[in-house]
Amino acid sequence: MDRNVHTFIGCDKEYSESNIVIFGAPFDSTTSYRPGTRFASAAMRSESFGIETYSPYLDLDLVSDARVFDGGDLELPFGSPEAALGMIQDFTEEILADGKFPVMIGGEHLMTLAAVRAVAARYSNLHIIHFDAHADLRDDYLGVKLSHACVIRRCHEILGDDRIFQFGIRSGDRSEFAWADEGHVTMRKFDLRTLPEVAEKLADPPIYVTVDLDVLDPSQFPGTGTPEAGGVTFTELREALKIALGRNVVAMDMNELSPALDHSGASTALACKLMREALLMIGGKYK
Amino acid sequence: MDRNVHTFIGCDKEYSESNIVIFGAPFDSTTSYRPGTRFASAAMRSESFGIETYSPYLDLDLVSDARVFDGGDLELPFGSPEAALGMIQDFTEEILADGKFPVMIGGEHLMTLAAVRAVAARYSNLHIIHFDAHADLRDDYLGVKLSHACVIRRCHEILGDDRIFQFGIRSGDRSEFAWADEGHVTMRKFDLRTLPEVAEKLADPPIYVTVDLDVLDPSQFPGTGTPEAGGVTFTELREALKIALGRNVVAMDMNELSPALDHSGASTALACKLMREALLMIGGKYK
Amino acid sequence: MDRNVHTFIGCDKEYSESNIVIFGAPFDSTTSYRPGTRFASAAMRSESFGIETYSPYLDLDLVSDARVFDGGDLELPFGSPEAALGMIQDFTEEILADGKFPVMIGGEHLMTLAAVRAVAARYSNLHIIHFDAHADLRDDYLGVKLSHACVIRRCHEILGDDRIFQFGIRSGDRSEFAWADEGHVTMRKFDLRTLPEVAEKLADPPIYVTVDLDVLDPSQFPGTGTPEAGGVTFTELREALKIALGRNVVAMDMNELSPALDHSGASTALACKLMREALLMIGGKYK
Amino acid sequence: MDRNVHTFIGCDKEYSESNIVIFGAPFDSTTSYRPGTRFASAAMRSESFGIETYSPYLDLDLVSDARVFDGGDLELPFGSPEAALGMIQDFTEEILADGKFPVMIGGEHLMTLAAVRAVAARYSNLHIIHFDAHADLRDDYLGVKLSHACVIRRCHEILGDDRIFQFGIRSGDRSEFAWADEGHVTMRKFDLRTLPEVAEKLADPPIYVTVDLDVLDPSQFPGTGTPEAGGVTFTELREALKIALGRNVVAMDMNELSPALDHSGASTALACKLMREALLMIGGKYK
Amino acid sequence: MDRNVHTFIGCDKEYSESNIVIFGAPFDSTTSYRPGTRFASAAMRSESFGIETYSPYLDLDLVSDARVFDGGDLELPFGSPEAALGMIQDFTEEILADGKFPVMIGGEHLMTLAAVRAVAARYSNLHIIHFDAHADLRDDYLGVKLSHACVIRRCHEILGDDRIFQFGIRSGDRSEFAWADEGHVTMRKFDLRTLPEVAEKLADPPIYVTVDLDVLDPSQFPGTGTPEAGGVTFTELREALKIALGRNVVAMDMNELSPALDHSGASTALACKLMREALLMIGGKYK
C-alpha cells in the first residue's frame, strides 16, 4: 500500500525525472507586523486542489507538459534567521547542483536572501527582477540586519549596482527611495509598465525572479500581512511574469501569502493559479 | 395578527398577482471543493435588507415597478442529487404552467439542470446563455454524471449543438476546452466581449440565462467555493445581463454564492444587488 | 532526494511494519446542516504538529511505542454516497485482510456504515460502542436512507438487536428515542456513566468503536456542524475511550470535526490529542 | 402556492390557535461595547433548524405538545430608544390582551424595560427573576438613563423594593453592588444556588423571567458582547429555568446573543435549544 | 518614565505646536444595518503602524513635513445621538477656535452633522464636498431625523441650496434622487468624473470635505456595513482628494470603516493610507 501523498497539484514527478523543484520555506520570525506566512506553502498545497492542472492561458498542463518535483517543506528553526537561511541555502545549492530549477514558496521575503546566496555563488553575473509593494531596501530595521525589510539591500551587497530591477514599489521610508534614486537599483514605482524594456535589456544574464505577492492590489490579494492599496492586477502580474520568465531565469520564489488573513481562500487560490502559470512558463513542454 | 414574513426585499407580492417567482434551491451535495452554497438563498433574503428596492441604474423600483413573489426555499434531500433535481423540476414546471417567470437561486450549479429540464420541455427551441469561470463540460467527475462540474454537458444532452453560449470561462481541464472547440457549444474565454453579437443573433428563440457568480473576479466576489482570478467586474456583468435579459428570456438562475466564505458580507450584498437589477430588467414596469 | 511527506504526527511507519492504519474518509454530501467535515482529516494531519507525540497520561510515545501507518485520504465522489461507501469498505477490507487495525477519520458519520460493513463481514459477533450527541436512528431522512442521521439504524440492520451501545445521546426526534426504548439498542442518554458496566459485559466479543466528536460539550468542541449543548468533557471522553479500547476492539473511527467552524483551532487540536491517545491505547508498546 | 415561511422551528401555529407568542426585538443602539444583538432573533430562527423539535429532557415536542406563534421581528428605529421601547410595549400589550404568553428575543437587555412596562400595567404585583452576569443597576450610563446598563434599575422604579431577584451576577461597579446591598433587590452573586428557596417563596405572584444569556460561562456562550468569565453552565441554567418557569410566570425574554461573535454557531445553537426547552416548560402539553 | 502613547502613526506633535488635529468620534447607534464603525478610530491608530509615515506619491512625510496632534477618541453616550453630536460639536469648535484644522474619524456618517454645525457657525459661506455610495438625503428614517441616512439632508438645512456637491452616489430611495434632481444639491452618480469642474468653481469658499469610505468599490474596501458594488478605486479617490483638498478646505472627516468586517485588515490599512495622504495634502511642508 502506498502513502497517498499530497503534493502541489500536478507536481508529482519523481525527483530524478524532474527539471523543476518546488519547496516551502515556512519562516516568518522577522515579520514586523502580522506574522503567518509560515503557513503559505502548506495552504497552497492544500488549496491547489481547487484549481485545475490545465492552463487555458498557455494551453499547457502540469501533468503532461511539465516535470515538477514537490520537495515539501523545510523544517526551519523559528527565532534563528541565520540558521534558517543556512538551511535554505544548502537545499537550494543541492537542487542547482543536480541541474534543476528551484522554485521556493515563502515564508517572509527574507528567505529570498538564502536562495540568492546559493544562486549567486553559481552564476557570477546574476540579476534580480523583483515584484513588490515594498522597497525592502532598509539597511537595518530596529537594529536588525536580517529582516524582511532589508532583504533586497542584503541582496545588493552580494550583487552590487545595476543588477536589481524593482517593479510596483509603493511603500518604504524616504531613505529607501533616496537610496534607489542614487542608482544602486532600478526602481519602477507603482506599476510594472517598464518591464518589457528592462526584459529586452536583460536578454542574456542569468536572472532570479522574486515575487512578493503584495505587489498585487489588496482587492485581489488581501491575504498578506502588510496590504498596500494601489497595486497591480492579477492579469498584469501574470503577463509580467510571462515576459520575465521568458528570459534566462535560473531560479524564482513567491512569498508573503498569509493564509490566516485569507478568510475566503481567494488569495491562496490566486497564488496557486499564479504558481501553476509560472511553473508552466518555466517548464512548459518539457523545455 | 399577521406573521412578519421575510421575503427578498421588495418581493412581497401575492403569488396570484405576480409575474415573476423567485425561489431558493439550497443544495450542494456534489460540490467538489468547499461546500456551503446551500445557505445562499437564505443569506440573500436576510442581506437584501442592506440594499434599496430602487435602482438608480434603471430608475425602477421593486416595490412599485415589478411584481415578484418569493416562494421561499425548497426542502431538498442532501446526498440524493436525482431526488433534489426532481423536486426543482416539478416546482419550476408549476411556475411555468401558471405563466410566470422562474428565477432560481442556487445552491450549486448542478441545480440548473433541473430548471433546464422543465423549461426545455415547454420551449422546444431553448437556448442557454451561460456566465461562469468554469466550463462545466466534463462528461463525468470521479465517475459521477450528476455533478456541478458536468452540468452544462448534461444540458447539452437535452438541447444539442449550437444552443449553448458560454462567457467568461477561464478554468477547466483540457478535454472540456477541446470539446467546446469541436463546436458543441460556443465558448467565449476570459471575458464577455462577444455577448452583444451573440445577443443580436439570438433575437427570437427562448433563452435560459444561468449566472454562476464566480464569473466575477474574486476581488469583487470572494464568497464562492472555487474562486478563479482573472474574472469580470460587477459593472461588466450588470451590463451583460442587461443585454441578455433584453432578449426573449424565459427563465434564469443565479448560483454559487457561499455565504460562509463571505466574511464582510460584500459578496452577498453584490448578489442581492445584481438580483434586484435582474428582476427589474425582467419585470420592470409590469412588463 | 526524498519527498517530505506530512503524515499525522508520529505516524510515519511503513505499511509493512505497521499494525495500525489510519486514513481519512473526506465525505459530507449527506450532511443536513452545515457541511465541511470533508476537511477534517487534512486539518488534523496539519494541526497534529501543534501537539506532542508523547502522552503524559499514558507515558507512551507514538514514535517509539506504536506502529502506525498513515494511509492518507481516499478520493471520494461527492454527491454519490453509495459509491463513496463502497470505496471505504474496500479499503477497510484490505487493511483487515493484512491483519492490521483500521482507524478512520471522517467525514460525516455515514462513513461509519462502510467500515462496519467491512468489519462485520469478518467478525460475525460484532458489537458497536457509539459515542454521540445524536441518536442517528432515523429510518430515513427526507426520504434518504443513506444519511448521517440514519447511520446507526443502518448498522443495526447488519448487526441486529443487543449489539449496539450508545452513550451521551441528547438529540433526536421522538421516534428515535422510542425505537431505542423498544430494546433494539442500549442507549445511555446525556452522559457516559454506564460505560464501565457495559464494558464489563462486553469482555469477549469483537467491538467497533465509533466516536462522533459532537458527544463533547460544544464549549470544548465547537468545531462541528450541529453542536448540542449539555455534552461531556474531554477528560470524560478520554477516560471512556480508555475503558472501551481496553476491550477486544477491532476497528474504530472518529468523525464530525468541521475545521471551518473551528476558528481558534482548539477543536482540531483536541481531536488530534484524542486521536494520539486512542492510537496509543490501541497500539501502545507494540501491543 | 403558499409562501414557504421560516419561523422558529416548530413554532408554526396560527395566531388564533396559539397560547404563546414569540417575537424578536432587534435593537442594540445603547450597547456600550460590541453591538450586534440586533441580529439574534433572525439568527435563532435560521439556526433553529439545526436542532430538533423534540426534547429528550422533557419528553415533549414543539410540534405536538405546544402551541406557539412566531410573530416575526418588530422593525425598530435605531438611534431612538424611547420610540423602540414604545413599539415593543404596544406589541406586548396586544399579546397580553389576547390572553397569550409573550416571549421576547432581544436585542440588548434594555428591551426588557418595554415588556416589563406592558406586563406590570396588567399585573399589579409583578416580580422579576433575573439571570445575568451584570447587575444592570446603574442609575445612568454616561448620562443616559435608557441604557442596557440601567435596565433593572428602571424596572425597579416601576416595581419597587423586594420584587426583583437577581442570579449569577458577577460584574458591575461598586455602586451597583452597594445599592443592591441596601435591600432594593435580592442579588445572588456568581451562581444560581439560592433559586429553589426564592422560587418557593414566589409561589403565588405573577413573575417576569428575564434571561441575559451572558449569565452563562463564556466557554459555553462566547457569542455575546461582554463575556464575563466565571459563569454558570447550560445545564445549571436549564435546570434553573425549569424551576422558575414552574411558577406563575406571565412573560419572559432571552437576550444578548450576538451572532457575529459566534463563529462556530454553538452559541446560537445553545440559545435555540434553551428557547425550545423554555417554550416547552411554559406551554408543554397544551397547558 | 513616560507613557508610551499610541497615536496615529506620525501624529505625535504636541497640541500647541500642531496645525491639524485628528480625533475619533466612535458612535454608531443609528446605523440601520451592521453596526461596528465605533471601533474605526482605534483600529486605524493600531493598524497605522503597518504603513509608513512617508508618501511616495507626495514625497512628504508625516514626521518631518506635517504637524498633527492626535486628540484621541471622544467618549460618546451610545443610544443618545443628540448628546453625542453636542460633544463633537463642542470639541470641533475648540479646535477651530485655536486656529487648527479638524480631521474627524467616524463612526457613522451622522457624526458629520456635528462637525458641520461647528464649522458652519464659523464660516458663513460653507460648502460641502461629499464622497459616498449613498445619497443620505432622506428626510427621516423610520421616523428618526438624526440618522446616518439623513445626514446630508440635515446639513442642507443648515447650508441651503447650491452648497453641497455629492460624488459617487449609487444607492438611495427614489425620493432622494428626485430631491437631488430638484436642484437642492449637485449629485454626481456612480463616479467622480465631474470633480475637477466642480473644484474649479469652488476656488474661493470655505469647504468641508466628508468622505464616506463606502464610496470605494467593495473589492477595495469590504470593511463597511453597507457595501455597494460598482464603486470607485483607491487611486481615483486619492486623486480626487488631492483636487478637493487643494481648495480652501477648512475641515474634513472620514467615516464608515467597520473593522469587525475587515478580516484581512486590508480595508483598515487602506483607510490609514488614505488618511496619511489626506493629512499630507492638508498640511504638507508645514503649510
Added chain:
Amino acid sequence: MDRNVHTFIGCDKEYSESNIVIFGAPFDSTTSYRPGTRFASAAMRSESFGIETYSPYLDLDLVSDARVFDGGDLELPFGSPEAALGMIQDFTEEILADGKFPVMIGGEHLMTLAAVRAVAARYSNLHIIHFDAHADLRDDYLGVKLSHACVIRRCHEILGDDRIFQFGIRSGDRSEFAWADEGHVTMRKFDLRTLPEVAEKLADPPIYVTVDLDVLDPSQFPGTGTPEAGGVTFTELREALKIALGRNVVAMDMNELSPALDHSGASTALACKLMREALLMIGGKYK
C-alpha cells in the same frame, strides 16, 4: 488640550505615584506553531474597557484601591530574541530600581527569561511559580536555545534546583518529564491541587509568578497558539493566583494570549479580568 491616552482600564496613575508598573512585551519570533501573541498587550488594553474596574470577588477597585502605571509596549526587534530579551531586562531593572512591582504582558513565554534575569539579579533566593500546559523544559528546540519551549530550562540555569514549581503541565516530550522527575523542578501535572502546600512552604523567599494562559482549558481560553485540552478553569486559576500572590511575590507576567485566534473576544476578556484580579491581589488597598 490633553491627549486622550488609552491605558489598561483603571491603570492611569502617574509613574511617580504608582507602586505597580504593567507593560507589554510584544514579541513572538520563536513561537513554533501559530504566532500572534505580539498583539496581546494592545488587545488587552483595548478590550479592558469591556470589563469593570471593580472586582466583586475582592471588593476592591483598580481606580480607588490600587496604584498602577501602564508603561505601554516596548518596541522589540522581531527576529532577534537576544536583543529583545536585553531590552526587557533593562526595562524591568529600571522598574525594580524604583521600588515598584513589574507586571509584564507577553508575548510568547520566552520573554519571561528577560524578566527573571532582571529579578534574579536583585533577589538571590528567587523562586518561580509557573502555571502552564507545557513543561517548557527542553534544552533546545530545533537547535535553538532561546525558544519559548526552553524558557523554564533557561530559568533553571539561573536559579538551580528546588526553586521552580510548575502547575497544570500536560504537554511536553518524554525527556522534559523525565528531567523534571530527576528533581530539578517540582512539577504538578494536569491540575493545581498541590499549590496550597507549595505556597505554605514558600512563605518567605521572593517569588516570581509566571502565568502561561494556556494552562486554562481551551474551552475557557481558546485564544492561544497551542491549545491543550484537559486544562483548568478560570475559577481554579483565579483562586490559585490568590494563594500564590499572597506570598512574597516580587514580579509577575501573563503571556500567550493570541488575539487573532480569539474570534469572540472572550479569551481577551478573560485575560483582562484575570489581570484586574491579579493587580488588585498584588496592590489592593495601596498595599
